[in-house]
Amino acid sequence: MLVALGPLLFALLGLLNRDRTAAVAEPLNDASRTLSSAFAHLNVTVGGRLNSAAPFEQACFSILEGQHVNASATACADLQANYHNPLYRVANFSAYMAPHWETCQSSPATDGCLLDSNNASNPLAFEGADCRLGNVPPYYIIVQSAADVQAALAFSNSTGVRLSVKNKGHDFLGRSSGRGTLALWTTELRNISHSAQFQPEGCSANITYDAITTGAGVLAQDVYQFADRVNRTVIGGYHQTVGFSGGYFLGGGHSILSPVYGLAVDRVVEVKVVTPDGVFRTANECQNPDLFFALRGGGGPAFGVVIEATHRTEPQLAIQAAAFEFTPTGTDLADWYSLTLDNALAWANEGWGGHITGPTLIYVNPLLNTTAARASMQPAIDFVSARNGTSVVEELPSWFAFFEKYVLIAEAAIGYEGTQGTRLLPSRLFTNASALAELHTLVTDVLPFANPYIIAGTPWLYEPAPGAAGATAVTPAWRDAVWHLSLSTRFAYNDTLADREGRYRAVSAHIQGFRDLAPESGSYFNEGDVYEPDHEVSYWGAENYAKLLAVKRK
Ligand SMILES: Cc1cc2nc3c(=O)[nH]c(=O)nc-3n(C[C@H](O)[C@H](O)[C@H](O)COP(=O)(O)OP(=O)(O)OC[C@H]3O[C@@H](n4cnc5c(N)ncnc54)[C@H](O)[C@@H]3O)c2cc1C
Numbered sequence: 001m002l003v004a005l006g007p008l009l010f011a012l013l014g015l016l017n018r019d020r021t022a023a024v025a026e027p028l029n030d031a032s033r034t035l036s037s038a039f040a041h042l043n044v045t046v047g048g049r050l051n052s053a054a055p056f057e058q059a060c061f062s063i064l065e066g067q068h069v070n071a072s073a074t075a076c077a078d079l080q081a082n083y084h085n086p087l088y089r090v091a092n093f094s095a096y097m098a099p100h101w102e103t104c105q106s107s108p109a110t111d112g113c114l115l116d117s118n119n120a121s122n123p124l125a126f127e128g129a130d131c132r133l134g135n136v137p138p139y140y141i142i143v144q145s146a147a148d149v150q151a152a153l154a155f156s157n158s159t160g161v162r163l164s165v166k167n168k169g170h171d172f173l174g175r176s177s178g179r180g181t182l183a184l185w186t187t188e189l190r191n192i193s194h195s196a197q198f199q200p201e202g203c204s205a206n207i208t209y210d211a212i213t214t215g216a217g218v219l220a221q222d223v224y225q226f227a228d229r230v231n232r233t234v235i236g237g238y239h240q241t242v243g244f245s246g247g248y249f250l251g252g253g254h255s256i257l258s259p260v261y262g263l264a265v266d267r268v269v270e271v272k273v274v275t276p277d278g279v280f281r282t283a284n285e286c287q288n289p290d291l292f293f294a295l296r297g298g299g300g301p302a303f304g305v306v307i308e309a310t311h312r313t314e315p316q317l318a319i320q321a322a323a324f325e326f327t328p329t330g331t332d333l334a335d336w337y338s339l340t341l342d343n344a345l346a347w348a349n350e351g352w353g354g355h356i357t358g359p360t361l362i363y364v365n366p367l368l369n370t371t372a373a374r375a376s377m378q379p380a381i382d383f384v385s386a387r388n389g390t391s392v393v394e395e396l397p398s399w400f401a402f403f404e405k406y407v408l409i410a411e412a413a414i415g416y417e418g419t420q421g422t423r424l425l426p427s428r429l430f431t432n433a434s435a436l437a438e439l440h441t442l443v444t445d446v447l448p449f450a451n452p453y454i455i456a457g458t459p460w461l462y463e464p465a466p467g468a469a470g471a472t473a474v475t476p477a478w479r480d481a482v483w484h485l486s487l488s489t490r491f492a493y494n495d496t497l498a499d500r501e502g503r504y505r506a507v508s509a510h511i512q513g514f515r516d517l518a519p520e521s522g523s524y525f526n527e528g529d530v531y532e533p534d535h536e537v538s539y540w541g542a543e544n545y546a547k548l549l550a551v552k553r554k
Pocket residue numbers: 097164165166167168169170171172175176186216236237238239241242243244245246247248249250251252253254255299300301302304305306307412413414526527
């Protein structure tokens with residue numbers, strides 16, 4: 001209804017952020033007065049939890065939105081020391097794990113507020129630079145209940161202000177920020193509970209699961225710890241601060257235990273969600289099954305704002321861990337990738353999952369004993385030993401023990417600017433000798449550009465349940481994939497628009513080789529290429545996409 005809302009929001013933000021008495025004194029036109037009073041009303045409705053955002057990095061800058069301010073040396077030093085600390089970043093609304101999504105990337109140096117992510121102490125990034133809010137939503141509500149989401153939807157409906165949803169801020173494609181939007185920050189939805197006999201609402205008494213229910217804002221690490229305390233295992237991602245009941249499961253959710261236990265979308269049994277019509281709904285196999293299907297891989301907030309989700313658990317498991325590392329020389333790296341390619345299918349058949357990146361491999365297996373695990377990994381042990389590297393195959397008593405010992409030191413670094421592209425590599429590339437040879441060549445050829453990040457985290461041995469209980473929206477390509485392969489590159493803080501576009505395009509071009517090798521396959525919504533061609537088919541498959549579209553229209 002109101003015109004030019006983006007600029008208006010910023011004008012309003014300017015007023016609110018400046019001196020409040022000055023704001024009152026300044027003449028407001030009718031449109032901004034209406035919007036201003038709508039915001040004030042919204043703030044009362046949500047119990048005063050409407051906040052205005054300030055740039056995360058502002059402490060280091062002495063110009064903020066064109067105005068002179070005093071930088072704070074102590075706060076800046078604290079920020080610099082924690083620039084790559086996920087627990088520090090996750091606590092701040094304006095901070096994103098991939099910080100370039102805090103900026104408008106067509107002019108990041110002038111419409112953002114970042115430090116040099118390769119050296120946060122580099123004064124050239126902040127001295128004399130203007131710190132701007134960029135792509136960070138100027139207003140956000142700290143969501144405590146479904147009622148807050150309903151209030152925001154009604155506000156959006158009557159004012160035309162767009163909404164965005166942020167949880168833990170891990171999105172690789174900037175889907176949780178948004179210039180000029182009102183954000184719903186679900187980070188404080190931290191309830192967590194366990195039931196050995198969870199009965200989805202509306203299901204008959206014979207359908208029960210051992211399950212854990214978590215609010216959207218619970219960190220992966222906290223879910224793992226909680227599950228461990230109740231002597232159960234939760235299957236989840238390879239990072240401590242990913243939002244377990246947020247973007248992670250909504251987009252698919254892979255784990256290094258997925259080869260045996262499925263993707264996150266295979267394991268969720270109930271979702272409580274506010275749909276765009278403002279209704280708080282329960283979706284499971286027995287009620288709203290079409291919505292339940294859409295929430296299992298449809299992605300992000302497309303079908304509503306999740307308040308909580310319930311996930312099946314497994315018993316406490318002993319896990320075999322295999323960890324290898326060496327210093328490559330000559331053709332070692334290409335030979336190492338070749339060895340892992342040659343063993344990929346056998347390892348998948350034995351229940352292994354894990355990550356390979358350059359000369360390191362960390363795999364887990366919940367099915368084998370240590371003797372069998374070591375025998376299975378012998379080719380890798382021999383290869384690494386011949387290069388004086390380190391190799392460990394050992395049993396850990398639980399997923400949480402594995403997580404604390406291995407994941408915390410190996411998880412992907414955050415606070416860097418960059419991009420990636422991915423492809424799901426189907427089994428035929430591994431069973432057909434000439435196709436495997438082509439894959440070898442492609443991997444070797446791509447090494448000068450980037451070491452492929454291999455995620456053996458596809459649901460290779462997992463059989464989905466029949467009917468509504470097992471219906472998910474992710475591309476069926478997941479089910480036949482042996483590897484999920486990723487290529488990435490980083491930007492420098494002062495890269496120009498042309499530099500950035502060049503890097504986005506270079507990643508896209510290099511992943512194209514893998515698309516060409518398996519055009520029938522797909523890729524992962526949460527880890528896609530910004531230029532993903534034919535993304536509807538790539539992320540969901542043509543059939544699922546048509547069903548998703550019907551649910552979206554409904
Ligand atoms: C360092 C790192 C490690 C990762 N590791 C893994 C991994 O091991 N396995 C894996 O599968 N993925 C992994 N990912 C990808 C991750 O799953 C996605 O980025 C995921 O979307 C993060 O969800 P979030 O809620 O934490 O992020 P956010 O950026 O807050 O949100 C992501 C998306 O979900 C939407 N959203 C968030 N909360 C809600 C909600 N309550 N209701 C509705 N929509 C919501 C947002 O609008 C946005 O579209 C990783 C990402 C990073 C950066």
